[in-house]
Amino acid sequence: MNSVLAISLLMLSGVMAGRVVVGWGVSSVVGYLLAGIAIGQIWPGIVGVITPAGIAFASNVGLALIAFVVGGELEVDNLRSLPRGVIGIACMQAIGCLAAVVSACVWLGQPLSFGLVLGSIAAATAPSTTIMITRNYRTEGPLTRALLSVVAIDDAVCLLLYAISIAVARALPDGIASQSPSGVFGVFLWELFGAVVVGVVVGIAMGFFIKYVRGADELVVVVVSSVLLTAGLSSRMYVSPMISCLVLGATISNMVVGSRRLFASADRFSPPIYVMLFCLAGVGCSFNALLGSLGLFAAYAVARALGKVVGAGAASGLAGIGGRMGRYMGLSLLPQAGLATGLTVAAGVALPGHYRMLASIVVPGVLLFEAVGPPLIVMSLRATGEINTE
Numbered sequence: 001m002n003s004v005l006a007i008s009l010l011m012l013s014g015v016m017a018g019r020v021v022v023g024w025g026v027s028s029v030v031g032y033l034l035a036g037i038a039i040g041q042i043w044p045g046i047v048g049v050i051t052p053a054g055i056a057f058a059s060n061v062g063l064a065l066i067a068f069v070v071g072g073e074l075e076v077d078n079l080r081s082l083p084r085g086v087i088g089i090a091c092m093q094a095i096g097c098l099a100a101v102v103s104a105c106v107w108l109g110q111p112l113s114f115g116l117v118l119g120s121i122a123a124a125t126a127p128s129t130t131i132m133i134t135r136n137y138r139t140e141g142p143l144t145r146a147l148l149s150v151v152a153i154d155d156a157v158c159l160l161l162y163a164i165s166i167a168v169a170r171a172l173p174d175g176i177a178s179q180s181p182s183g184v185f186g187v188f189l190w191e192l193f194g195a196v197v198v199g200v201v202v203g204i205a206m207g208f209f210i211k212y213v214r215g216a217d218e219l220v221v222v223v224v225s226s227v228l229l230t231a232g233l234s235s236r237m238y239v240s241p242m243i244s245c246l247v248l249g250a251t252i253s254n255m256v257v258g259s260r261r262l263f264a265s266a267d268r269f270s271p272p273i274y275v276m277l278f279c280l281a282g283v284g285c286s287f288n289a290l291l292g293s294l295g296l297f298a299a300y301a302v303a304r305a306l307g308k309v310v311g312a313g314a315a316s317g318l319a320g321i322g323g324r325m326g327r328y329m330g331l332s333l334l335p336q337a338g339l340a341t342g343l344t345v346a347a348g349v350a351l352p353g354h355y356r357m358l359a360s361i362v363v364p365g366v367l368l369f370e371a372v373g374p375p376l377i378v379m380s381l382r383a384t385g386e387i388n389t390e
Helices: 003-023 028-042 052-071 076-080 086-107 112-122 127-136 142-171 181-212 216-236 241-255 260-269 271-283 287-291 294-318 324-333 338-350 352-383
Strands: none
Touching: 003 028, 003 271, 028 271, 028 338, 028 352, 052 142, 052 216, 052 241, 052 260, 052 271, 052 338, 086 112, 086 142, 086 294, 086 324, 112 142, 112 294, 112 338, 112 352, 127 142, 127 352, 142 181, 142 241, 142 324, 142 338, 142 352, 181 216, 181 241, 216 241, 216 260, 241 260, 260 271, 271 338, 271 352, 287 294, 287 352, 294 324, 294 352, 324 352, 338 352
């Protein structure tokens, strides 16, 4: 069977499973993952049918579009209007999660490169799940406002952590290339600042060019081509494509008047790529690998929860907004969905030796936290008296 037929079956199965789980009140990403897991178990050779180049293409395009859309949320005016302490909470809960997961992995004898990548993926949350719950329960209050603000910028923080972690992981002795400490620092600086330059330059050029575009179809082509150009130039220059696309989105949102239509154009192109990306993450999950590392999975789940709770609580205390919000903010940030699965596939391309184990930890973790996360959000909002009981 050829790769085109395999991908089509994977995507159609994902869409059907996504429709089913949405009826259960669960994110459609869970359905995509379950479809990928099922097909991966029924047809173990599907990964061999879908070539590494195809998987790399899906991950590169999908993550570039995600980073571009996330960057579009980083408007200066929106950031200035965020509630007090929100940026600190978003950063500290993500860093706390990363530190806790890395510590757990190293304690269990896993390579540092594996721990860094897994920890950065663990930092991701699921904004759509949080928004759905607050709307369904018509919540209102300080925790609701802070929570929605944190999840709005958490994806950007997670992408930055992932880009930094993957750069360091590739330079470590157990990564792709061995480097001295100064070499690791040099790689980090180049990945970060080179990516910023690429994103800003392409964003400025796109801002001037976009006013000559006519028609919705032409706009889709120009926007998607600009995102792919940014990702391609970044790869060519050995800098982080995700940071470049994140900076591209931020540049466009702050520079172009009416930029919302540009991001809406990217949304028209992206759904098939996202479905394929998330289904591939499910395919990569191996029950044998999971059964052989149940201790690692348990440590990962506990470390992720503790890192978010402690990090969010500490940041809330430093910002002077402790009390109930500090206690319940971290518990409300546990759901995971699309970004974590997409980063898992991307990590498999960058560090192929770790892919099977990463997918076998992250994918079941997404299913677990999508199951326990929403009830914890409801419990937290009820404990703070922000749920409309009517």
